[in-house]
Structures are given as structure tokens and as C-alpha cells.
Amino acid sequence: MHLQRLGSCREVPAWAAARRARVAVCSALFVLAGVGRAQAQAGAPAPAPAQATPPEKRAAPDSTADQLEQLVRRVEEQERENARQRSELQAYKDRLEQTEQATAISASSLDSAHEAALLAEGGAQPFEPAFRLYGFADVGLQRIWGGFFQTGLSQSDATNFVLGNVNIYFDATPLEHLRMLTEVRFTTLPDGAESSDLTSGKMTLQNTAVFDQTSAAGGVFTIHWGAIVLERAQLELSLTDWFNLRVGYFLTPYGIWNVDHGSPTRIMLRPPLLVSIQIMPERQTGIEAYGVFHALPWHLSYEVYVSNGRTIGTVDYSDDKALGLRWVAKTRRPFGMQYGVSGFYGTTQNYDKMPGADAMGRAVLLRKETIAYHELTGGVDVSLDIDALRVRMELFARRIVYEQGKRETTIAVPNASQVQSAGYVMFAYRLPWLGLEPLLVAEFLRQPTVLFGEVVITGSAGLNVYFNSALTLRLQYCYTQVVDFEDTSRDHSDYYLHILASRLILAY
Amino acid sequence: MSNLPKTWLLWIGLALAWSLAASVGAEDETLWVIVHPSVPAAELTPDQLTAIFTLSQRVWPGGQSVIPYNYDPANSLRQRFDRLVLGMDSDEVARFWIDRKIRGQGDSPRKVPSVALMVRIVANLPGAIGYVPAGTPATGTKVVAQVPRRAGAK
Numbered sequence: 001m002h003l004q005r006l007g008s009c010r011e012v013p014a015w016a017a018a019r020r021a022r023v024a025v026c027s028a029l030f031v032l033a034g035v036g037r038a039q040a041q042a043g044a045p046a047p048a049p050a051q052a053t054p055p056e057k058r059a060a061p062d063s064t065a066d067q068l069e070q071l072v073r074r075v076e077e078q079e080r081e082n083a084r085q086r087s088e089l090q091a092y093k094d095r096l097e098q099t100e101q102a103t104a105i106s107a108s109s110l111d112s113a114h115e116a117a118l119l120a121e122g123g124a125q126p127f128e129p130a131f132r133l134y135g136f137a138d139v140g141l142q143r144i145w146g147g148f149f150q151t152g153l154s155q156s157d158a159t160n161f162v163l164g165n166v167n168i169y170f171d172a173t174p175l176e177h178l179r180m181l182t183e184v185r186f187t188t189l190p191d192g193a194e195s196s197d198l199t200s201g202k203m204t205l206q207n208t209a210v211f212d213q214t215s216a217a218g219g220v221f222t223i224h225w226g227a228i229v230l231e232r233a234q235l236e237l238s239l240t241d242w243f244n245l246r247v248g249y250f251l252t253p254y255g256i257w258n259v260d261h262g263s264p265t266r267i268m269l270r271p272p273l274l275v276s277i278q279i280m281p282e283r284q285t286g287i288e289a290y291g292v293f294h295a296l297p298w299h300l301s302y303e304v305y306v307s308n309g310r311t312i313g314t315v316d317y318s319d320d321k322a323l324g325l326r327w328v329a330k331t332r333r334p335f336g337m338q339y340g341v342s343g344f345y346g347t348t349q350n351y352d353k354m355p356g357a358d359a360m361g362r363a364v365l366l367r368k369e370t371i372a373y374h375e376l377t378g379g380v381d382v383s384l385d386i387d388a389l390r391v392r393m394e395l396f397a398r399r400i401v402y403e404q405g406k407r408e409t410t411i412a413v414p415n416a417s418q419v420q421s422a423g424y425v426m427f428a429y430r431l432p433w434l435g436l437e438p439l440l441v442a443e444f445l446r447q448p449t450v451l452f453g454e455v456v457i458t459g460s461a462g463l464n465v466y467f468n469s470a471l472t473l474r475l476q477y478c479y480t481q482v483v484d485f486e487d488t489s490r491d492h493s494d495y496y497l498h499i500l501a502s503r504l505i506l507a508y
Numbered sequence: 509m510s511n512l513p514k515t516w517l518l519w520i521g522l523a524l525a526w527s528l529a530a531s532v533g534a535e536d537e538t539l540w541v542i543v544h545p546s547v548p549a550a551e552l553t554p555d556q557l558t559a560i561f562t563l564s565q566r567v568w569p570g571g572q573s574v575i576p577y578n579y580d581p582a583n584s585l586r587q588r589f590d591r592l593v594l595g596m597d598s599d600e601v602a603r604f605w606i607d608r609k610i611r612g613q614g615d616s617p618r619k620v621p622s623v624a625l626m627v628r629i630v631a632n633l634p635g636a637i638g639y640v641p642a643g644t645p646a647t648g649t650k651v652v653a654q655v656p657r658r659a660g661a662k
Binding site: 134136181251260261264265292296297333468 | 553555556558559564565566567571595599602603606607609610611612614615
């Protein structure tokens, strides 16, 4: 029988090693079967048969039938053991599956949390206030020199490293549809800067050097404080595409340069002359309605505002508020183009106060209006983006009418009522290599003055290097010449200026 | 001269392979623009998509707020969408949004990390709009545009 069992093992086709292994297994099974039978006879529990029945007391199988029975029992035990192990294995599998499910649920929960946050931001959930900080900065090197420097208008003709802008935006949406945008510029100014008295023409050098009493240096340590320029502080109520409101201190919406506002966005480095003379006030305090109508592929937008207008300081002395508007039509097809019209009307006054007596003879500070004029400014602007070519053009005119005896002065010489005009055209072409963009600019300014002639003409060449979307280097050389078409007897040939400037600009 | 037919065959084979690869690439680039079912629009034109995803159009006809969702700039779907719809590459898009911020015009659309989440958000948020690869099971949303556009679409 043993041989038969072994023979049954031999029936399996195999090479020698496998056969030997099977023989060994069958032998082991046979021995175990005998042991198993002895255990059964002793009535010992299956898991610990060896301890329950010592081997010396084991009854030897007395017949083939008994051996077969033992073997069958042993096989049954093995099957039970296998079943137990299968059960344990299944338990492990179940546990593993549960763990995997738990992990998946956890990941799903994270996904859901993200989704919930996004949904909340989208407005489906209770509104989530938001607050963002961003800004830009630029530093560079520049030199301004030439015959015009001898007039005293520029401060230094030496090469200077300059800290240009360090601007921070505080962008908050505390309530749905409501946004507060505040932009400040940190600067070392006014330390060391010149300011002029328009009446006397006297220039004063600002000095912000103070002894730092908070220093442990014993009060001999000097610091130079700088100022914060408030670029804008505006509250916006977003209602629809076509009607929204903005109140506060905002940049005047006119032309291209003033709307682009920051050095990362502007293509040129040097401000156009029309911006330098503030043909419209750079920023105003008031209320503005704005919106856009879609006549696809065109977008027609408008901005209309009422403000204090151009004020000498921050106070408007008149109830005759300034009015302004900007209208823009733009499209991206067949190429990017934008056409704008801007207008402004306002009055400006200034007062002096001096000790005196009123009608009752009481001592008071008497007000005297020293400056009073009204102005009307209008202009057009065009932006074209034709593949890599960018064209920008602005053209503005301003009419100023002074009241008798209440004129502004330029170096103690009263200004005449006049029409000023200024404009520029710029071509920039983005080359396919290294982010290079050369540019050319031509501009003029007609601002008749007794001292400085009638017209300023300027030519510029520049190069922008776009390292990436955030980092840009702008270089620009500019030559400016004063000419006089009305009074040709005057020689302004030495009224010229060279400006070479660079800025490394980072938006963040 | 005997090599001429072989050369021609080689060129024809290369042309066929190129056109096949190009057609497969075009297939890969197909995107569906999906909106919440409450959005009144049945179909959106490329100009409308541009207006929406540049935040020029903020309101649906009827007054509901447009809530566009986008992917991260590094996402290939996003880059494909920017190229096909806005006509800008990654750098131009990044500069576009920087310019908007500097001008004081606000931030870019919200971003979602995955296509699955895009579908779930658009399906659950009235006024939402996003885009997914064509063929994505977009249960609970409405497909309003295909990018690039179907031949013959208005």
C-alpha cells in the first residue's frame, strides 16, 4: 500500500529532484498519518497532538485499513488546517481591503474639502472673504545730461543708481461683489529731492535726516526717513458687466500709459511728455461708474467720473466738480486693437491766508484766491498688436483759461491762457530670440512758455529683454530738443537733453 | 533613376505618417467646454469663450454670474486651451494676468487640480464654466463648445 501510495507519487511525471521531493512528502505524510491516528486514539486535541500523546505510547498501525484510515484522517486534518489558513488569509485580505478603502475615503475627503473650498470661492457656498498681496519693483541706472541741464531743471547730471518703484497692492474682497484695492509705493523720497515754489521760483532741497533717538547709539545716529506714496485707494462695487461703481482715490482713466500704470506693464521706460506735464491729473478723488458692453468680437467699455479734479493739494475749493470720461473699443480679431477717447473738464483754485481784520474789525485770517482757472482736455489713443509688432499712440490737447490776475507761474513768470498739445507714437517688435524687443518712439509737446520755448520734440530708442513673465529689463535712450516755431528769433539750440536709463523690473 | 520611385515612395510614406500623426494630434487636442445646466447658453462661440476666460464677460445672459474655472498654468490641458482659445502661449498668458493685476483689474480665474474635480464643480455650481478632454464623462454638466470647433459650426 505504501508502495502504491509512493507509486502514485511516482506517477507524476517529473525529473529526479522533484520525484525525490514528492517521495519525501509522501513519506512524511505517512508518518504524520500514523502520528495522527495515535492522537485520535488518545483523544488529544488536534492543535497539540505531540504533547497530548508521547511518541513512545503511540499505537502502531496494525493493518492497511487502519493506515488508510489514519491517512484519510490526516488528510481531513490538513484540509481543516488549510481551511483555517484560508480563513486567516481571507481575514488579512479583508483587512487590507478595508485599509485601502479607508485610504481612498481619506483621499476622497481631501478632494471634497478642496472642492468645497473652491465651491465656496465660486459663490455656491457662503461667501469666503479674500485678501491678496502682490506688487512690483524696479531698480536701475540712469544718467541725464545736456545743455538743458544748465537751466537748472534737473538735479544731477551724474550717473546714478536709482530705486524706482517698490509698489505693493493690498487687494481685499471682504464682501461679495465688493473689493477694496489699495496700492502704495515705498520710496526714499522726499529725502534729497528738490521742490519748487511756483510763485517765486525758488527751489528747496528736502532733508529728512533726523537723529534716531530709538537707537542705542546715544542720539548721534542719523536716519533718513522716506515716504509712502498712495498710488490708489478705491472701493469697487461690481454689479454687472455694464455697470459698476468705484469710489475713492483712483488713477485717472485716460490714454494708455496712465492705465497701464506700472513698469511691468508699460512698454517704454521713460514717461511720455504728456504724462510728465500731467496733461490730465494722474489720479483723482471721486466716484466713477464703469462697465463694458459686448458686441463680439468687439468690447465697448466706458468710464465716467465726478471728482475733485486737479487740486493743488488734496482739497477742492469749489463745488464746481470735475467731470471726466473714457470710452474704449477693443477687439482681438483679426488682430489685437484698441481705440480710446478720453476727456476731462475741471476747475482749479488755490488760496492764501494772511492775518487781517473782518468787517467787524475782528482779527481773522483772510482768504485770498491766488490761482483760478478752468481746463478742458481731450485726446485719443490707439493700440495695435499685430503679431510681434506693438504700436501705441496717444494724442492729447488741453485748453487752460486763467481768471484775470490768478495765474500760475513758471519760475516767477505768469503763465498765459493757452492750448497745450502732446502726443507720441511707439513701435516695438518682439524678436523671436532671447525675449528681445527693440522699440522706437517719437513724441512732441507744445507748451508755450516765455522761458523754455514753445515745442519739445523727442526721439527715443530702447530695448526690452523679457527674461520670463515676471522679470524684465528695459533700456531706453532719449534725446530731447526744444524748438520755437512762433518766436524764431530766439535760439534754443542749447536746450537739449540726453537721457539714458535702465530698469530691472520684477512683478510678484 | 532607378532610385527615384523608392525616393518618391519614401516621401509619400513620410507625408502619410506625418498627416496621420497630425490628425491624431488634433484628436488629442479636442476639448469640451462644459457649463452648469442652469447656464442659459446652448452654444458658445470662440469670442464668447475668450471674453469669459479673460474675465471681460462676468455675467451670463439673464444676470447669473459667470464663474470660470481653469487649470494650473503647467497643466497641458490649460496650455492647449490657452493656445486654441486665447491664442496665447504660456508666457503670454502669464504676462496677460500680471498686466491685469498691475492695472488694478484683479486676479485670474480660480484653478482646479484635476479633470474629475472640474466636472464635479461645474456640475454643482450654478454659473460655472470649465473645460475637459473630449469624451470625459461629464455627468451633470452641459457641453456648450468644442475646441477646436467642429467643422461647419457657426
